[in-house]
Amino acid sequence: MDPVAARLTVSDACLELAGSLGDFSPKDALAVSGRLRREGHAPELVAAAMSLAELRREARPRLGDAVDTMVFHRAGLEQASRAVVSTLHAERFADAGCTAVADLTAGLGADARAVAARGLGVVAFEADEATAILAAHNLAPWPAARVVHGDSLVLLADADVDGVFADPARRNARGRRHDPSDYSPPLDAVLDLASRYRALGVKAGPSLPHEAVPAGFEAEWVSVDGDVVEVGLWAGAAARREGHAALVVRGGVRHEIAGPTDRAPAGALGEHLLEPDGAVIRAGLVGVLAESLGARLVDPSIAYLTADAPVVTPFARAYRVLERLPLDVKVLAKELRARDIGTVDIKKRGVDLTPEQLRPRLKLRGTGRATLVLTRLEGRHAALLVEPVPG
Ligand SMILES: C[S@@+](CC[C@H](N)C(=O)[O-])C[C@H]1O[C@@H](n2cnc3c(N)ncnc32)[C@H](O)[C@@H]1O
DSSP: OOHHHHHHHTSHHHHHHHHHHOSOOGGGHHHHHHHHHHTTOOHHHHHHHHHHHHHHHHHHHHHGGGGGGOOOOHHHHHHSOOHHHHHHHHHHHHHTTOSEEEESOOTTSHHHHHHHHTTOEEEEEESSHHHHHHHHHHHTTOTTEEEEESOHHHHGGGSOOSEEEEOOBOEETTEEOOOGGGSBSOHHHHHGGGGGSSEEEEEEOTTOOGGGSOTTOEEEEEEETTEEEEEEEEEETTOSSSEEEEEEEETTEEEEEEEOOOOOOBOOOOSEEEEEOHHHHHTTOHHHHHHHHTOEEEETTEEEEEESSOOOOTTEEEEEEEEEEOSOHHHHHHHHHHTTEEEEEEEESSOSOOHHHHHHHHOOOOSEEEEEEEEEETTEEEEEEEEEOOO
8 A cells, every 4th residue: 555545544534434334245345336436436535445444344353343443454454463462462561560662563553552552652663654654543542652654673762662562574575474584674683672671572473483582581372262373572571481381362261381392201092182272382382281281292293192081171172082093095984984974074293195185085975074183103104083072
C-alpha cells in the first residue's frame, strides 16, 4: 500500500463506508460494489472501503471485535500478532514494572495496542510510511501512545522508554526469511539493546535455532490451540527465568513448562503413546515433560513418548495403543480392512513415507475411522494403530 492509499483508508468517508458494510460475504462483492457505485461513491473509495471490510472479516478470528475500529493492509494483517499473543507480550512489560515501551517494529500496531491497553506509554516506530499511517489510526484511542515513522534503530535513543519490544519482519518479496541476521531489523542488533533497558522482548520465528538464544535470556516457545506461533526472547526484568520454556495455550487457558533441555531416556513401547505439543518439542523440553509424566521416548531420535498408565496433560495429545504393526503397506491394508476402516488419520515421525503416499495405497472402503502412527520403535520402522484419549 502507498501513503496515498493509506490516507484514503483512514479517511472518515472510508471508515464510515467500511463500517456500513460489516462482514459482507466475498461472493456478494460484485453486487456490493455495483450498489455503492450506483449510490454515487467514487470508485477508489468503494475499493478502499470494501478492501478494509474484507480485511476486518479476515482479521476477526485472530484479533476479535477490536477489528471494527482498526484499519489494515494485507501484508500488515499477515504479520500482526494474534490478540492472545499480544496480551502475553504486554503482560511481560507490565509485570516487569515498565512505564513506557518502545515498539521497534510497529507494523499495524497489534502488539503496541496491547501494551497501551495495559496503561503503559508507547512509542511505536515503523519504517514504512503507509503502515505508520495505519498504525497511528490503530493507536489513536490511547493518548499515551504515539507512532513515529522512521528507522527505530536510529531513532530509539531519543525515546524516553524503559522497555523495548521488537517483532522483526521475517518476510520479503522472496518469502519467509529463516536466517535471524536477515530479519529486519537484524536480530543481533535488537538483542544488543538488552543491557540498556529495564526489559527487552523479541518475537522471533519458532524455528529459531537454540544457539541464537543469548546467555541470560529466557526463550519461551508459544503454541495456540496446537499451532506453534513464536518464540519470545525475554531479557532483564521481562525474563521470568533463564533458559527455555514452553507456553501452551488451549481454549484460552495457559499452561507452562520449563527446565533443562536434556534428552529423555528411551524405552519399550507401553500401552499409551504421547505426542508432545510443538512448543514443547521446539523448546527442547520433551525430556522435562517425560520426567514429569513418568514417560519415556519410543526411540532416542523420535519425539513421541510412551507410558504404561493413562496420562492426561495439556502438553501432549494422548493415545491408547491398540496394535503394533509392521510398516508394510500390504499388512496395514489387510489389518485396516479387517476392521472395516474407511478413513484413516495418519501421523508420522521419523519415517519418510507420507500420509499422502500411503493413504491411496491402502485402498480402504470400510465405514469406520482409525488413527495410524508411523514411527520408529527401538530403531526399527513400525506402525501403531491407536485411539485418541479424550481430554
Ligand atoms: C512483523 S511486523 C510487526 C507486526 C506487529 N508486531 C503487529 O503485531 O502488528 C514488522 C514491521 O517492522 C517494520 N520494520 C522493519 N524494520 C524496521 C526498522 N528498522 N524500524 C522501524 N520499523 C521496521 C516493518 O516495516 C514491518 O511493518
